[in-house]
Amino acid sequence: MSRANILRYLKQALVASLWLSFLTLPIMVIRVDTVEQTVTWRWMHLAYMAGGSFVLALIWYIMMERRDLSQAKRELETVERDSALMRFLSDPRFARPLMAFGLLVAVAFPWFFSLYQTNILISALIYVVLGLGLNITVGLAGLLDLGYVAFYAVGAYTYALLNHHFHLGFWAVLPLGAVMGAFFGILLGFPVLRLRGDYLAIVTLGFGQIVRLVLENWGSFSYGPSGISNIDRPGLFGISYSVEQATTYMYYIMVVLVLLTIFVTARLKDSRIGRAWLALREDEIACQAMGIDNTRAKLMAFSLGATLAALMGVVFAAKTTFINPASFTFMESAMILAIVVLGGMGSVLGVILGAFLLMLLPEYLRAFSEYRMLIFGATMVLVMVFRPEGLVRAKRKVYKINVEAAG
Amino acid sequence: MKSKWIVTVLGVALAGMLAVGCGGEKKDDKKAEAPKQEAAAPAKKLVLGVAGAQSGDLASYGLPSVNAAKLVAKEWNAKGGVNGMQVEVLPMDDQCKPELATNAATKLVSEKVSIVIGHICSGATKAALPIYKDAKVVVMSPSATSTELTQNGEYSNFFRTISYDLIQGKAAAEFATGALKVKKVAVIHDKGDYGKGFAESAKKAIEDGKVAKVAMFEGITPAGVDYSAVIQKIKASGADCVLFGGYYPEASKIVVQMHKKGLKIAFITDDGVKDDTFIKLAGVDAEGVYATGPQILADNPVFKKAVADHVKEFGSEPGSFFSQGYAAAQTLLNAVAKAGGTDYDKIVAALHSEYVETPVGKIKFDAKGDAEGVSFSVYQVKDGKYVLVK
Amino acid sequence: MEYFLQLFFGGLSRGSVYALIALGYTMVYGIIELINFAHGEIYMIGAFMGLIVAGLLTSLGWPALSVLAIALVISVLYSAAYGYTVEKIAYKPLRNAPRLAPLISAIGMSILLQNYIMLAQTPDFLPFPRLIPELAFMERFSNYLGTSDMFIIVTSFVVMVALTLFIKFTRMGKAMRATAQNRKMAMLVGVNVDQVISVTFIIGSSLAAVGGVLIGAHVGQINFAIGFLAGIKAFTAAVLGGIGSIPGAMLGGLVLGWAESFATGYISSDYEDVFAFLLLVVILIFRPAGLLGKQRAQKV
C-alpha cells in the first residue's frame, strides 16, 4: 500500500467520522426528560463515537476498495475460480476425511461439553434444518417467503396440542407434524403462488402474522398467550430421562435429522425437481416455456419447505417443553431468511454455516450482553456488503459425460 | 483469500462495535470491577444468577432486578459475604423468549449456580423451570405472576416475591364492585400472558360476585397507535368502569384517548401499570386511575433504603419489579446463610421458615412457593403520585 | 349511525397515521424496489430527534407551537441525513448484488438502528410532549376527531398532493419516474441514478421524520421499538394501495385504518390485525397490483 493511498484512506475516514459524529451527536450526547424538563449532556459519548467511527471508516474504505478490485478482476475472467478454501473443501481427498472428522466431533460432542453447550447446539441444529428448508423455497425455487415461521408454529402446536390432550408421544407426532406442515404449505400455497416476487413476500408475511394472531387470540384452541407447558420430551420405550439425558438424546435425534435433511436437499438439488426449481428461480417465463409446470414446481418447493419447518416445530416444542405464540414472530422468519441469504442462497454448506453463525454468534456474544444485537445487526449489513452472494457461493454439479453414449 | 476476509470482516465488526460501545460500558465496568477485585481475595464465592429480559424491547422489566441483585450482593459482601463467600451476580439474558430462557437456564446449571432470581416473564419461566428442577436449583421470580406456576404445585424449587394473577384480578374486581359500586364493567387486555391472565381472573371474579356485569371482554393490539375504535365500543356498551390488564405503554395511551373522546369513567388496572413511568406517559390524564399493586408500606424502611441505594449507585430511580427483585435477592441470600451452604433442601427449608424484612414487607414462603404476607392493595394516582387507597 | 360515524372517523385518523409513513415507504419502494425495513427505524429516529429538540427548547421555556415547528425542521434535516447515510452504507454497495441481499442488509440495518437508539438513549418508553395545541373550534367534534387527528390527516393530504406534484412536474420527479420504470434506460438517457436514489431516500426519510414527530406528539410516547410495527403497517398500506403509487399509499392507509376500526367496532378487536392482513391477502390475490397500482404487462 503506497503512502498516497494511506493518506487518502485517512482523509476519507476522517470525513466519514466527522459526518457520523455529527449525525449521532444529538442522540448520543443529549438526554432529555420532558416531564422534569431537565437535559443531560454526555459529551464523552461523542469522543467515543468519533474515535470508533474513524477506525471503522478506515477499515471500511480499505475493504471497499479491495472488494471493488476483486469484483473487477472477476468480471474480466470468464472462467470462475473458487477460493482456495472452497477448492480444498470440494476436493474429495480432503472433503471425505473432513466430513468424517466433523461427524466424529458431532457424535462425541455431548460427552465432552456441558449441558449448556449441547443445548445451544441443538438450537443451532434446529436452525440448520429450518435454514435448509427455507433454502428450498427461497434459495432454490426463488419464492420469497417471509412467513416461514407459520409452518414452524404449525408443527410446534401440532405436537403441543396432541401431547396435551391425548398424550401422544414425540415419535408418533413427528410424522404427523410433517404431514400437517405439507398440508398447510399446499393450503396456503395455492392462492398465493401466482403472485410474483415481492408481492408473494408481503402476502406470506401477512399469512405468518395471521397464524400467530390466531394462536394468540383463539384461547380455547391454543391456550392463547399463556401457551402450553409441560410438553413431554422425547422418550423411548417409556423410560423417563433426566434433563441431561433427555438433552443428549434430543441432540442425537437432531444430528440424525440434520444429516437426513442434508441428504435429502443435496439429492434434490441435483435432480430433475431441483433443476426445475432453479430454472423457476432464474426465469419463470422461460421455465414454463420449456415445459415445466410452474404451479406444481412452486407448490412442491413451498410445501417441502413447510414440511421441514413443521418437523422442526415438533422438535422445538419437545425441546423447550413450553411454547407460546411469542416464539413465532416475524423476527423469527427474518432470522431464518437471514441464515439462508447470509450463508449463500442455494448452497447447503452455506446455509449450515449461516445457521451456526447467526445462532451461535448472539449466544457467545453474551459477554457483550447489551451490545450483542448491535453487533449482530452490523454483521448482517457487513456480510451482505462485502459478500452479497453469501458466505458460500452455490455451485452446480459438474457432470461427467458418458462419451460412448453421446457418440 | 475470500475466507480470510470473511474472518476479517467479523473481526472488524466486533472490534469496531466495541470501540463504539465503550461509551456506555465504561461506567458499568468501574462498578463491576469493585466487587470483582474484592472477590479475588477469598477463594470461595457464591454465584447468584439473575435471568430475565436484559435486552430487547422488554429489557426495562428485567434490568431493575439485576441492579437490585447487585445492591443486595454489595451489602452482603461489605459485611464479609454469605458464610464467608463473596456474592457474585451473574446476569443471564433471555429476552423473555422461552427458547432463550432454556438456554440461559442450562447455562446457569452448567455453571453450577444454585440460586437464581428469575425469570421475568411467565412464559420464559415456564420453559426454564423443568431444567432448574432437574438440577435442583432454587428459582425465585420477582415478576412471573402466572397463577399456575405455583398453584399447580409442580415445582417445589420455585418461589416468587410477587402475588399472582388470580389474587390480583380478584382484588381489582372486588375493589370495582365493592368500593366503587360499579354495575357494568368493560374488561380489556393487551393479549399478553400477563394482561390476559389478570383480565380473565377479574372477569371471573366479577361474574362470580353477581353484583355487576361484564359488559365486554376484548383484547387490544399491543403497540398500536390508536385505540379509538375500542373506546367507542366501550362507550357504546354503557360500561361505567374499565378494567385493563396489561402494561403501562398501552394503558397510558388508552387513558389519554378515553379522555380525549370524553369518556371519563373509572379506570382500574394492574401492577404492570403501577409504575411511575405510567404517570409520566399519561400526564394529567393519569389522575384518578386506580391500579392494584403489591402492598408496599410507604414508610417501609427497607424499601426506602433500597431506593436510596439505587439512586446513589446508579444515579436514577429504580424501575419495574425492583422491590420484588430486591426482596428475592435478600431472601435467597438469607436462606443460603441460614442453610449454612448451598444444599438444596436446606435452602428450600430456610425459605419456607425464615422471615426476612424486605421492601415488599416481612415475608416467608408458603408450601406452594408464594410469599406469605405479600398481598395486593389498590392505589390511585393523585397529584402525579400513586397513593394507597384506604 | 352515530356509532358508525365514530368508527369511521376513528379509522380515518388511524389510517392517516399509516398513510403518512406509507407515503415515504411507497416512494422508496417504487424507485428501487427494495422493502426498506429500515424505513420504520428512520421514523423512530425522527421521533427521537423531535423529542430531543422539543425537550431542549421546552426546558428553555419556548412556547409549544414554535417548539413543534423547530422540532419538525431539525428532525426532518437529521432524519434525511440518516436516510442518506443508511443508503450509502447498506444499499448502495449492493446495487448489483442478488435481489435478496439488500433485503437482508435492510433487516440488519433495522436491528442496528434499534439497538443504537436503545443503548444511546433508553429502553424505556419516553413521554413525548403534547406539542399540538388543542384548537377551540375542534372541541365540538371531540367525540369524532381531536385536533392532533385533524393535524395528521391534513398533513398527510398535503404531503400526498405535494409529492404527486413534485413527481409529475419537476425535473427530479421525472428522473425518478424514469428510474422507477427502467433503471438501465434512465442511466442511458443521462439520468444520474445514484443521485436520484439519494434524493429518494432523503425525501422518504424526511417524510418519515414528519410522521415520527407528529405521531409522537399525537400518541404521547415513544421508544426504540415503535418503528418496527409502524414499518410493517405502513408497508401493508403501501402494498394495499398499489406500491409506488402515491395516492395509493394514502388510500391504502385509510382503507387499512377503516378495516381495523370497523373490525374492532362491529366484530372484535381481538382479531383487528387478522382482518387487516386478511384484507391485504385477499386484495393482492384478486388485484395483485393493489388498489391504485397499474398492472404491468409482463415483457417477453
Added chain:
Amino acid sequence: MAQEMTNQNAAQAVQPVLSVRNVGMNFGGLRALSEVNLDVLPGEVVALIGPNGAGKTTFFNCITGIYTPSEGEVTAYPKNGKPKRINGMRTNLVCELGMARTFQNIRLFPSMTALENVMIGRHCRTKTGILGAVLRGPGTRREEQEVVDKSFEMLTKVGLEKLANEYSRNLPYGAQRRLEIARALATEPFLLLLDEPAAGMNPQETEELKQMVIRIREEFKVSVLLIEHDMKMVMSLSDRIYVMEYGRIISTGTPKEVSEDPQVIRAYLGEDSDA
C-alpha cells in the same frame, strides 16, 4: 405459375403441423394482431418477417400460450396424436405437446451450466418425482443418465460440447443463442419456434447458424418457424415466407415470390433497402 399451383396443392394435400386461422389479439384498445392465417407443413422452414413492431413476437406469444388470442383458432398436429386446439393452453403444455421456442432477448438460466440448461428441456419428457429423486433408485438413475446423455448429444449438435460444464452466464453471445436452440431441441419438438436466432451475430456466425438449422431439420425431422431480420439468411433458408405489417399478414409465398411482391417492397424492403 405452375410452381405456385403445385405449392398450393401441396399445402392442401399434406396435413400441416400447425395451422393458424383468423387469429387476432387486442391489448385493451390496441389491435396487435388481426386475421392472421398461417400454416407450417411437416419438415418445412417457414419465416415470419416484417418491420419492428409488426407483431411477430406477439404472434409467437399467442401460439405458445403466453398470451391467449382474442379470437381465431390455433391448431397443432402432433406427430402421432390427435389435432389439438391450443389457444390459451398453458405454456408448459404447449411445450409438452411438441412446440418449443427460443426468445428474442435470450432467456437462459444464468446460474446453471450449459448442460443443465439443456437438461431443463428434458423435464417434460421425464418423470422422477420428489421421492424418486431422494431415494435415487435404479429407475431414477437410468433416467438421469439418459437425461445427461441426451442433453450432451444436443449440445454436440449445436457445437457446445466443450462448454458443457460452464455457467451459461459466462458463455459468449453466439453460444448463448445456440444453447437456447439446444434447450428447445431437448424437448423433442415437432415444431421449433425461433425468435430472431441470428440477432447480434456477425455474417460468419449467421452462416454457421443457417447450416445448423438445416442440419437440425434433416436430422430431427422438425419443422421450423422463425422470426428473422437477416434477409440473406431468410431468403436462402426458408421454404416459405409470411410478411407481417401492423399485425396483418400482407404477403405470403416462396422467397422469390415474396421478394417480388410490390406490397412487401413498399412496406419492408423499401424502407430497409440498405440492410
